[in-house]
Amino acid sequence: MSTNLKVAVVGAGGRMGKEVVKMVLEDKDLELVAAINRSHEGEDAGTLVGLSPCGVLVQTDLEKALSTSGAQVLVDFTTPQSVYANTVLAIRLGVAPVVGATGFTSEQIEDLDKQCQHKGIGGLIAPNFSIGAILMMKFAAQASKYMPNVEIIEYHGDQKLDAPSGTAIKTAELIAQNREEIRQGNPHEEETIDGARGAYYNGFRIHSVRLPGVFAQQEVIFGGFGQTLKIRHDSYERAGYMPGVNLAVKKVMEYKGMVYGFEHFID
Structure with missing residues (x-):
């Protein structure tokens, strides 16, 4: 047996x-x-x-x-x-x-x-089973404790149905657990084209790129005084x-x- x-x-x-x-x-x-x-x-x-x-x-x-x-x-x-x-x-x-x-x-x-x-x-x-992507999320959540100003850019093929991706949303949720809501950017900023600043989540922005030829990538960008930190993961095949x-x-x-x-x- x-x-x-x-x-x-x-x-x-x-x-x-x-x-x-x-x-x-x-x-x-x-x-x-x-x-x-x-x-x-x-x-x-x-x-x-x-x-x-x-x-x-x-x-x-x-x-x-x-x-x-x-x-x-x-x-x-x-x-x-x-x-x-x-x-x-x-x-x-x-x-x-x-x-x-x-x-x-x-x-x-x-x-x-x-x-x-x-x-x-x-x-x-699970929105994502890539071990590398999970590590990216974990590292991003850790970094947000010390660099709370953050934006997420995720890239997928043009046939993907949902935006933002499940990975981006999960990343945002993990970040939100480690930082208080901070409304980033100029308090008087104005979008001259609707949606130019991306989707709003807990004070930061998520941007979804949809293009043919792209598989799955995500970049989490942190900004601080005189420095930036970028955590990126790229998937090339299923x-x-x-x-x-x-x-x-x-x-x-x-x-x-x-x-x-x-x-x-x-x-």
């Missing part, structure tokens, strides 16, 4: 989902037991991601897949429109959700935490998120309740 951690992947045919399937199949401590996607039904999940056949066929019914596969963890990188319902379903079936999506309200996260606690399982909602996803899949089993933010999984 296999003692490997049994993993299901929903959105297995998507760009991030395929990377997750590859990661699971290539880790001897993990076992892919279900691959769920709206298309590619009946196709071998290994073949779908460019690897050798693995014997796991793509299914379209998430509830059936989780109920029959023995999955212990569900990894979900689908759309904001579907992740909440997927997460509720996974928890109800006793499967620990690891979710890489934005758009959850604080009320939803609180409710999901209660559901996880009731079931005695852990869960994770495979860079997989070490973090791998860690999250394994560590979520150690938790009870829903955790918001991958930084809690990094000591």
